Amino acid sequence: MTDQWEPKILAFLCNWCSYAGADLAGTARIQYPPNIRVIRVPCSGRINPLFILKALQNGIDGVLVSGCHPGDCHYISGNYIGRRKSATLKRFLEYLGIEEGRVQFSWVSAAEGVKFSQVVHEVVQDIKKLGPAKRLVKRSLEFGVRSSEIKNRDSEL
Structure with a gap:
């Protein structure tokens, strides 16, 4: 039996x-x-x-966000909004030290089953090249207070 690492990838479709x-x-x-x-x-x-950040924080190695092709969105401009959010998040992740390629965006239509398969293959290969993700560490926003103290305080409420 081999202990070969396989990436865990979360896809928002x-x-x-x-x-x-x-x-x-x-x-x-x-x-x-x-x-x-x-x-x-x-x-x-x-x-x-935040869904993507939480996924990375909880041990997911890569995230795929996939939407309708430009001009085909059921909600008119939702896919453009998603693309802008993804681009902004990528810059933020770079600032946090998360490698480029951990979060990917693609366009796949309902008639593109083969393309979906190709996208998944590409994402898996890209994440394998990057290796296991470093977990994002949840830090307290309250200065001078340890997270264990916050947990204890919250459990008392």
């Missing part, structure tokens, strides 16, 4: 396009790596960057 593309890949029996765990969201524009 738009319900109207990317999730349907993933579903098409599954029903057409198109193979893609099992490293990915999918969360279906109404729109890529609705993904709060």
Whole structure:
């Protein structure tokens, strides 16, 4: 038995396009790596960057955000909003010391099961090259107070 590391990847997929593309890949029996765990969201524009930060904080090695192609969003401009959030988050993650490539964005339509499979393969390979992620450390925002003291104080409430 080998102890070869395999990345854990979380994918936020738009319900109207990317999730349907993933579903098409599954029903057409198109193979893609099992490293990915999918969360279906109404729109890529609705993904709060804190969801991605929490995922990285809790041991996820990479995150994929996938939405509708430009001009095809069910909510008109949601995919553009999602793309802007993703670009801003990437700059913030770089500031935190998280490698570029840990968070990736793609466009996949409902008819692109093969493309979804290709995107997943690429993301898995990119994350494997980066290696295991360093966990983001949760730090207290209250200066001079240890996080254990905050936990004790909160449990008393």
